[in-house]
Amino acid sequence: MYQAIVRRDATMEGVFFVAVKTTGIFCRPGCKAKTPKRENVEFFATSAEAIAAGYRACRRCHPLELSGTVPAWLENLLSRIETEPNRRWTNADLTSLGLSPSRVRRWFQEHYQMTFHAYLRTQRLGLAVERLRSGSDVTSTALDSGFESLSGFRESLRKWVGETPTNAKQTEPILTARILTPLGPMLAAGGDSGLCLLEFADRKMLAKQFQRISKLFAQPILIGSHRVLDQTDQQVQQYFAGERTSFDLPLRIDGTPFQTAVWTQLRAIPYGQTNSYQQLAKRLGKPTASRAVGRTNGDNRFAIVIPCHRVVRSDGHLCGYAGGLWRKKWLLNWERQNSPSERQHRLPLPVE
Numbered sequence: 001m002y003q004a005i006v007r008r009d010a011t012m013e014g015v016f017f018v019a020v021k022t023t024g025i026f027c028r029p030g031c032k033a034k035t036p037k038r039e040n041v042e043f044f045a046t047s048a049e050a051i052a053a054g055y056r057a058c059r060r061c062h063p064l065e066l067s068g069t070v071p072a073w074l075e076n077l078l079s080r081i082e083t084e085p086n087r088r089w090t091n092a093d094l095t096s097l098g099l100s101p102s103r104v105r106r107w108f109q110e111h112y113q114m115t116f117h118a119y120l121r122t123q124r125l126g127l128a129v130e131r132l133r134s135g136s137d138v139t140s141t142a143l144d145s146g147f148e149s150l151s152g153f154r155e156s157l158r159k160w161v162g163e164t165p166t167n168a169k170q171t172e173p174i175l176t177a178r179i180l181t182p183l184g185p186m187l188a189a190g191g192d193s194g195l196c197l198l199e200f201a202d203r204k205m206l207a208k209q210f211q212r213i214s215k216l217f218a219q220p221i222l223i224g225s226h227r228v229l230d231q232t233d234q235q236v237q238q239y240f241a242g243e244r245t246s247f248d249l250p251l252r253i254d255g256t257p258f259q260t261a262v263w264t265q266l267r268a269i270p271y272g273q274t275n276s277y278q279q280l281a282k283r284l285g286k287p288t289a290s291r292a293v294g295r296t297n298g299d300n301r302f303a304i305v306i307p308c309h310r311v312v313r314s315d316g317h318l319c320g321y322a323g324g325l326w327r328k329k330w331l332l333n334w335e336r337q338n339s340p341s342e343r344q345h346r347l348p349l350p351v352e
């Protein structure tokens with residue numbers, strides 16, 4: 001944990017908090033403030049424990065605003081945006097709500113990797129695409145969605161959604177949402193055709209992940225909710241509560257026949273158990289293909305749901321995991337503890 005602080009590792013967000021004895025302040029692991037000395041820090045699993053031990057929240061990294069959740073000071077603004085999606089927010093509007101415009105801008109940049117105005121635009125475009133798909137004509141859609149001109153609407157649509165209004169009628173957007181877990185936030189993306197991505201949301205990688213799925217499915221990506229995302233959230237929460245050992249979600253696999261075969265085999269590895277790449281290759285009837293199996297394992301877009309974390313090396317070493325080795329280790333230990341069969345006879349832990 002101390003190494004994570006030294007590296008300002010944002011992927012540890014939400015996993016633990018660090019408190020500094022000399023200042024009486026506690027922080028997120030990724031705080032940009034000066035790195036405290038090892039002997040002056042202590043760690044807490046939750047912010048409540050840090051407060052109970054007498055620490056105050058850092059004013060720089062705001063550890064009470066759990067990464068991925070909406071902080072209390074922003075709640076009012078977000079619900080206003082939802083009820084008045086067409087409104088053009090000026091700095092004066094924000095100030096009249098008691099908000100600092102620069103703090104609002106910083107929050108959107110940090111959480112969505114886009115400016116506040118770009119966020120408002122994706123919200124408006126999301127509504128517009130929805131209207132076009134339900135049969136509205138282009139002109140009234142542009143005006144109803146808060147665009148001042150038809151050409152401005154076409155331009156925004158082309159730039160953000162990559163479509164002209166006529167094509168957008170047939171285009172189903174992919175919606176994305178964040179799912180909070182004890183291992184940090186996850187990013188889920190999906191729509192009417194099912195879930196197409198579930199990965200640990202490393203903030204630095206967020207923009208890349210968006211681009212990757214948008215290109216793969218040739219569909220626009222918008223922030224929003226969808227029943228398949230709600231369903232995913234619910235099942236992920238059950239998994240982390242130890243109440244779920246397999247997932248029942250519509251997945252958009254879209255792989256080559258080989259990839260699809262590997263992912264199907266992966267899903268057959270029972271909860272709480274591990275397989276080696278070699279075992280998987282043998283089961284596929286391609287005993288020499290363990291390298292290709294390893295690669296395909298790494299291409300999995302559905303963390304936890306397609307359990308690529310259950311694949312280890314033949315000698316029991318954990319080896320790589322896109323979400324970070326520490327998460328893989330955590331997941332395997334978690335499943336081992338909660339696995340019904342392992343409660344009777346425990347297997348030794350894999351070698352680190």
Ligand SMILES: [Zn+2]
Binds near residue numbers: 027028031033058060
């Ligand atoms: Zn801090």
